[in-house]
Amino acid sequence: MGQLGARAGLYDAATVRVNATGSISVMVGAHSHGQGHETAFPQVVAEMLGIDESMIDIVHGDTSKIPFGMGTYGSRSLAVCGSAMVRATEKIINKAKKIAGHLLEASDADIELKDGQFTVAGTDKSVAWGDVTLAAYVPHNYPLEDIEPGLEETAFYDPANFTYPSGAYACELELDPETGRVTIERFAAADDFGNVVNPMIVEGQVHGGLAQGIGQALLESCVYDENGQLLSASYMDYAMPRAEDVPFYQVDHSCATPCTHNPLGVKGCGEAGAIGSPPAVVNAVIDALHSGGYTQVDHIDMPVSPHRVWKAMQG
Incomplete structure (x- = not known):
């Protein structure tokens, strides 16, 4: 965009906040005015985590709650803001795996997430999504001293190129x-x-x-x-x-x-x-x-x- 002379970037941002109950608030910079963000965005996060879409709430249009975003234009919402949402959710999964590994007495590298269950690879040992999210808010039972309480992550996504439908x-x-x-x-x-x-x-x-x-x-x-x-x-x-x-x-x-x-x-x-x-x-x-x-x-x-x-x- 800089090469084309634009003074604004094409990036966008998303914050994924997981509550102790396992429900999620996703704060996004792209505002919906009829495109169906409230439907499509939860589908992306729900598929990544293996939980029900009804557990995910999309928050937009409130600058006191969301990270800075570039809005919705140019058919960019899912490609750019949705990608930021994916990156933030990936951070959530990585931290949750560390907590799950601690609960299951296994290395986080051996933890797999599927259908809302954290499982030790090759075993039947597992812990549910809700148990891990609750444990995230019980800091005295943390695996490592450098992990902060809570389960909330923010990510920015700056596309390397346009999309070409x-x-x-x-x-x-x-x-x-x-x-x-x-x-x-x-x-x-x-x-x-x-x-x-x-x-x-x-x-x-x-x-x-x-x-x-x-x-x-x-x-x-x-x-x-x-x-x-x-x-x-x-x-x-x-x-x-x-x-x-x-x-x-x-x-x-x-x-x-x-x-x-x-x-x-x-x-x-x-x-x-x-x-x-x-x-x-x-x-x-x-x-x-x-x-x-x-x-x-x-x-x-x-x-x-x-x-x-x-x-x-x-x-």
């Missing part, structure tokens, strides 16, 4: 030659987002992006008069896409090529639909015009409104 989008539409009106009949989106933590959230992100991109391609426009006065300053004048403007989508993200430089192997998905859909729609309009004999039309500015399509055909 890829995809292919196809749009089928019909064009009314009498009015220039465009109707989208079918739309298919296939994306590679790397490892997917929550398929439903990813599909919802793609659906929202497709609606946004279709709106940009066909409807949305800022219009100014000759004096610079904005004429489309309210939703009475600015055309947002509605349910009748978009089709049912065919969405696929099953071909996963994991990202190689973050611990989750995830790639950004939030803006994919909005990036791939406008050119697919506009190209389909041009293709429809060519199939109707209007081969001289090779470009139309967005939004591809009925008036612009009709005017292009008249030209």
Whole structure:
């Protein structure tokens, strides 16, 4: 980011605080405004520890409680903040293994964590997650003098590179030659987002992006008069896409090529639909015009409104 001239880093931070009862509070720097952090973030921590997701509470948006974070933008929340959360959880596991090893009278190097149980490798000796977290708050029964009471860790994650999702989008539409009106009949989106933590959230992100991109391609426009006065300053004048403007989508993200430089192997998905859909729609309009004999039309500015399509055909 420094090489690109940015004055802010792309890092993010997370603090994982394990309570004596085994429940967890995860303080994250990326704030959610509908992306589903409260669902996906606990899934990551729960899988690492082998505990139920209901035991994990995500805390964000309160600067008196969370470490400094860079927020949520650029489809970065899981790839960057989620990776910081992984690093903090790894620290939790390392300390918990030392405590478990003490309770089981074994070396922490021989302790394995699976399904919420700390087990001595190759034996049936084990201790539960809740017993270890409780022991973390009983300092007189600690394995080493240099281990501090409690079970809380903070980690920062600064990505070595961007993530590079890829995809292919196809749009089928019909064009009314009498009015220039465009109707989208079918739309298919296939994306590679790397490892997917929550398929439903990813599909919802793609659906929202497709609606946004279709709106940009066909409807949305800022219009100014000759004096610079904005004429489309309210939703009475600015055309947002509605349910009748978009089709049912065919969405696929099953071909996963994991990202190689973050611990989750995830790639950004939030803006994919909005990036791939406008050119697919506009190209389909041009293709429809060519199939109707209007081969001289090779470009139309967005939004591809009925008036612009009709005017292009008249030209």
